Amino acid sequence: MTIRQLSPETINRIAAGEVVERPASVVKELVENAIDAGARDIDVVTAGGGLSLIRVADDGHGMGPTDLALAVERHATSKLTDDDLFDIRTLGFRGEALPSIGSIALLTIQSRAHGTPEAHEITVARGAKSALKPTALNRGTCIEVRELFSATPARLKFMKSERAENQATTEVVRRLAMANPQVGFSLTTGERASLRLPQAPPGTDGHLARLGRIMGADFMADALHLSGEREGVRVTGFAGLPTLNRPDTAMQFLFVNGRPVRDKLLVGAVRAAYGDLIPKGRHPLLALFVDVDPPEVDVNVHPAKVEVRFRDAARVRSLIIGGLRGALDQAGHRASASGGAATLAAFAAVTGVQGASGSASSAQAWSHSNSQSWRPSRPVHAPTGFAEAMQAPLTGSFAGFDATSADTSPIAHAPAPDLLDRPLGAARAQVHATYIVAQTQNSVVIVDQHAAHERLVYERFKAMLATGSVTRQGLLIPEIVEVGEAEAEVLADHSMDLAELGLALEPFGTGAVAVREVPALLGDTDIQGLVHDLAADLLHEGASKRLRDRLEAVCSTMACHGSVRAGRRLTGPEMNALLREMEATPNSGQCNHGRPTWVELKLTDIERLFGRR
Amino acid sequence: MRLVIERGELLRALGHVTSVVERRTTIPILSNVMLKTAGASVEFKATDLEREVIEQANAEVTQPGAVTVPAHMLHDIVRKLPDGAQVELKREPDKDRLTLTSGTSRFALQALSAEDFPDLSPGEMTHSFEIGASELKRLIDKTRFAISTEETRYYLNGIYLHTAGHALRAVATDGHRLAQVEFEMPAGADGMPGIIVPRKTVNELHRLLEDTGASVQVGVSKAKVRFEIGTVTLTSKLIDGSFPDYDRVIPKNNDKELHVSNAAFKSAVDRVSTIASERGRAVKLALDADKLTLSVNNPEGGSATEEIDVGYKAAAMEIGFNARYLLDIAGQLESDDVVFKLADSGSPTVVRDSADATALYVLMPMRV
Numbered sequence: 006m007t008i009r010q011l012s013p014e015t016i017n018r019i020a021a022g023e024v025v026e027r028p029a030s031v032v033k034e035l036v037e038n039a040i041d042a043g044a045r046d047i048d049v050v051t052a053g054g055g056l057s058l059i060r061v062a063d064d065g066h067g068m069g070p071t072d073l074a075l076a077v078e079r080h081a082t083s084k085l086t087d088d089d090l091f092d093i094r095t096l097g098f099r100g101e102a103l104p105s106i107g108s109i110a111l112l113t114i115q116s117r118a119h120g121t122p123e124a125h126e127i128t129v130a131r132g133a134k135s136a137l138k139p140t141a142l143n144r145g146t147c148i149e150v151r152e153l154f155s156a157t158p159a160r161l162k163f164m165k166s167e168r169a170e171n172q173a174t175t176e177v178v179r180r181l182a183m184a185n186p187q188v189g190f191s192l193t194t195g196e197r198a199s200l201r202l203p204q205a206p207p208g209t210d211g212h213l214a215r216l217g218r219i220m221g222a223d224f225m226a227d228a229l230h231l232s233g234e235r236e237g238v239r240v241t242g243f244a245g246l247p248t249l250n251r252p253d254t255a256m257q258f259l260f261v262n263g264r265p266v267r268d269k270l271l272v273g274a275v276r277a278a279y280g281d282l283i284p285k286g287r288h289p290l291l292a293l294f295v296d297v298d299p300p301e302v303d304v305n306v307h308p309a310k311v312e313v314r315f316r317d318a319a320r321v322r323s324l325i326i327g328g329l330r331g332a333l334d335q336a337g338h339r340a341s342a343s344g345g346a347a348t349l350a351a352f353a354a355v356t357g358v359q360g361a362s363g364s365a366s367s368a369q370a371w372s373h374s375n376s377q378s379w380r381p382s383r384p385v386h387a388p389t390g391f392a393e394a395m396q397a398p399l400t401g402s403f404a405g406f407d408a409t410s411a412d413t414s415p416i417a418h419a420p421a422p423d424l425l426d427r428p429l430g431a432a433r434a435q436v437h438a439t440y441i442v443a444q445t446q447n448s449v450v451i452v453d454q455h456a457a458h459e460r461l462v463y464e465r466f467k468a469m470l471a472t473g474s475v476t477r478q479g480l481l482i483p484e485i486v487e488v489g490e491a492e493a494e495v496l497a498d499h500s501m502d503l504a505e506l507g508l509a510l511e512p513f514g515t516g517a518v519a520v521r522e523v524p525a526l527l528g529d530t531d532i533q534g535l536v537h538d539l540a541a542d543l544l545h546e547g548a549s550k551r552l553r554d555r556l557e558a559v560c561s562t563m564a565c566h567g568s569v570r571a572g573r574r575l576t577g578p579e580m581n582a583l584l585r586e587m588e589a590t591p592n593s594g595q596c597n598h599g600r601p602t603w604v605e606l607k608l609t610d611i612e613r614l615f616g617r618r
Numbered sequence: 619m620r621l622v623i624e625r626g627e628l629l630r631a632l633g634h635v636t637s638v639v640e641r642r643t644t645i646p647i648l649s650n651v652m653l654k655t656a657g658a659s660v661e662f663k664a665t666d667l668e669r670e671v672i673e674q675a676n677a678e679v680t681q682p683g684a685v686t687v688p689a690h691m692l693h694d695i696v697r698k699l700p701d702g703a704q705v706e707l708k709r710e711p712d713k714d715r716l717t718l719t720s721g722t723s724r725f726a727l728q729a730l731s732a733e734d735f736p737d738l739s740p741g742e743m744t745h746s747f748e749i750g751a752s753e754l755k756r757l758i759d760k761t762r763f764a765i766s767t768e769e770t771r772y773y774l775n776g777i778y779l780h781t782a783g784h785a786l787r788a789v790a791t792d793g794h795r796l797a798q799v800e801f802e803m804p805a806g807a808d809g810m811p812g813i814i815v816p817r818k819t820v821n822e823l824h825r826l827l828e829d830t831g832a833s834v835q836v837g838v839s840k841a842k843v844r845f846e847i848g849t850v851t852l853t854s855k856l857i858d859g860s861f862p863d864y865d866r867v868i869p870k871n872n873d874k875e876l877h878v879s880n881a882a883f884k885s886a887v888d889r890v891s892t893i894a895s896e897r898g899r900a901v902k903l904a905l906d907a908d909k910l911t912l913s914v915n916n917p918e919g920g921s922a923t924e925e926i927d928v929g930y931k932a933a934a935m936e937i938g939f940n941a942r943y944l945l946d947i948a949g950q951l952e953s954d955d956v957v958f959k960l961a962d963s964g965s966p967t968v969v970r971d972s973a974d975a976t977a978l979y980v981l982m983p984m985r986v
Binding site: 465469476477478479480481482484522525529530531532533534 | 766767768769770771791792793794795796862864866867899900917918938940964966980982983984985
């Protein structure tokens, strides 16, 4: 067979195979175009899972007739100035999307350039371009794609159910909406309005509000703002508290220069930053926005641009870890507010059953609170005067408490009033010899004494580990570990860092290392396994926390044995000392296993329980 | 099967065999002990598939047979019977129960067929020799503390028993310290293969040796070892691996000699290590002319120092050791003149009784 040049239609269809994988990819390309066009409101409508119709309308700056004619040509774009692929400041740049879509579907573009009196329309039917004709349009651009994949029946067979395609489309719009809070989005899939996101006010709060709409109200309540900048790389975003976690990484979002990307860099960095704050197999929620100078990042790696390549990945990684760590440390004793909400919900459920014979109006309130979806909104701070008024009888009732109940040990003397202003308040009583009940100006705090103290002891051990050098036990017989050439090299490169943590190793021929000293804290340990794991981490993630993790695990066990157990009676001063130390210690909001060490019941929520509000 | 046995005799036999039975097993019959009549005696046998213990006891057998019953339960029952009681064990041929009657007590135990009881099939022992029980016990005593508990280096999870020159030598190491004990080679041991006796077998053997003063008949093959101690026979599989070339790590040219009274040293280490509450804390040994200063520094707990008079003529030096390792070794030494042979703060140190060349210990220092 002779070799011949493919026809432009075929070339476009091949390109379409890369760019347009499914209806969601079309939506992504079109919405990105709209964002690049400076739209303030974007309206997306799909029907039949996107196969029969996709319509994206924006109020951006639009296109004039000449631009419009050129837009559907392959490799024609307004976004790449001076043909510089290394300085990309827009979401799109390849000039492939419109001609690719046009080659496999019926594409209609209506557009009206900003400030011009008339709008124009152009149609591309499976690769055949029509002539330009005038049309009516208020502003911006409206693109309609019908009969997607009608020119590539093979691809059509690979489509999943309409529901799955709708879900993918929603996901695409959600991700773009997270990165562009100032743009309003609406998405209608089929008959259903699946997303309505108004323009968010500028600033951090507006952005968080947008993220909350997408990632859930819990995230909004429990998110920590972080921002960091180093050598031209800026990381901003929101990280959830460790106590707010889920079994998968579906709620971890990374955006690079406003572009939603998937990158294993994020996974590793998040694991390193959250480390011992989160239980094994659970993942925090977060949305991070990395802004780098466009020449520092290569987005031209993947046709759909879901992957990027950083020139200095290690710097981005360390910045992310640093930012997350900083935010988490500042959070200190803060625990998930949803913990308190869950407690209240449980309260409400129990009381709800008993209070079933209540008045009609309260019965209605109870049934409302019994429903699964019920979550108290973030409590508003009560006016101080009111809170103080509530304070007095409560204090009185505790002072007059007689200690007949064997399970409760109240503190007889009234604590200094300024304790009430502290975040964890003044200890009021210990119940079941396990929980400390404390009172603040506007809430009741319940602390799990063992979990809390365990964390404090653990943090102390960790600080010691960080300041003092780790003692190393020499090995009589050096352990030779066969790891492979690349691994041996990367281990040798990191031998200084490892020695600091107590692991002394040196290259031993090709593809092997000889371990001469191990951290004494680990005792008689599986050196082979440890070194293999370290090598794998270092090779794939550029850094490893594993050795530190192992040492910290030992600390954690020692902390567990060295802390106040449940069942120990604590005196008032002891309880207050514990609360004060928790306030001063970073990460004391969760125990070593990632469970919360305390929950807070807002006075407003308690009042709601009793129908006072 | 039907027999009558005196309680003391039964308790002794069960005491010897039951400890090999694991408390939790995945194969039910492994929780059982096998009882099998043999003439005027009954044989007790227990196994965990790695090792088995067989014991004979005198009994009045009226009807021969074999059966297996839960070992720990039977042992507990017999322990609670009054001293000197006569115990009757009876099993109807067609029933899966063993009835135990003693005085007015009566028990029925769930029995499993003796035919299904695993057999370790000891095979042919290529070498056999006799060794005094006290000598064997010393061999174990002085080395087993150094056996590694780390499962990945399985070949270190036992005592390496082998011949070296005219000696029978036992070596154990966990990579941090090493213990080597030897005595004159008994007749018949010449040419035996070097064997690694697993830790659990070592511990069983040690327990069985406690009751006896007689000599022990040892049989060795490439894959198994057998110890006959009086009426008890312990047969065990060996660790299938090669023990590292330990001789290489025993320093020969350490020139700095430290002589110290063991009693003084041991109690001093014990005292200062109180401060080192967690594992992995080092005891620092500072050596100067005829003076040893032991110190522990724990930023959390405080510090401790103790000086002892020693014999030391070489250049002053400092070296750190794991407190627990030092105590382990000091616990094995007996004489009042212990010798430390040192090179420098990063090299292995040899410790032994000055009068006794048959036991030596090597200890790797710690770096702070």
